[in-house]
Amino acid sequence: MPTPIITRSGYLRLQKEHDHLWRIERPEVTKKVAWAASLGDRSENADYQYNKKKLREIDRRVRYLRKCLSNLKVVDYHPQQEGKVFFGAWVDLYRESDDQSLSLRVVGYDEIFGRKDYISIDSPMARALLGKQVDDEVTVMIEGRKSVWLIEEIRYDTDDKL
Template identity: 65%
Template sequence: MKTNLITRGGYEQLQQELTHLWKVERPETTQKVSWAASLGDRSENADYQYNKKRLREIDRRVRYLTKRLESIKIVDYSPQQEGKVFFGAWVEIENDQGETLSFRIVGPDEIYGRTDYTSIDSPMARALLKKQVDDEAVVNTPSGEKTWYINKIIYNKD
């Protein structure tokens, strides 16, 4: 189950994607389908088949985004969050071997295409929530428990 939270920046990105799909890509693809259909035999027309498939993909994504944008809750920065790990925080952590990781805790809709974001639903994020700098967090992984120490907590005050 996905958590229905998102940062304001993530919400705006999804909104822009929806607008672009609906106002730019869909009309262009519809025009290509009409053009390819006008050429005659559709069974062997690669342009028609490809663009018809692309139109279905666009419509599916538009439906998903429309429903998702209605159901998610935007979480803005609050001064009360300072000093502790909560949704939207940039966190730097370190383990006993000296390995460091730095990432932002965001909603599940925001992590795609980003290596510096982790979902609030991930075991790492769950273990870090409500912790402070110098606290240790024990994360359950498939290979056993791992201990991480929090070095830094930063919030972008969007």
């Protein structure tokens, strides 16, 4: 089970998605379902079937977001975090073995979808990074391969500060 924490910006994004689905998309789709139902035979009515399915998807996502938002704990930035990797940190990494650079942000599970530069606090990389500072080497085992990274920079977003 993922750790139930989230950055303030992530929480606000989920809240905005919920509000948009509930106040804008759902009423529009509900009107389309009602209109299509008024046309008669629903078994062969593609508009009715499509919009009814879309309504179920919206309702499923709204239920998930409501449950999620009530269970998540928002973790804000605190000045004591400066200089070390903690939740919400952006970390610039470098791997000498293949001259690869990487910039990642350690966030909650519900924030990683659709973002290649976000990693879950529960991931092996995030666990290895926590508490480290600039110029520390971090060794991560992923899929049986050992990878050594050097921390080049640590920073925090200003939108997640108190």
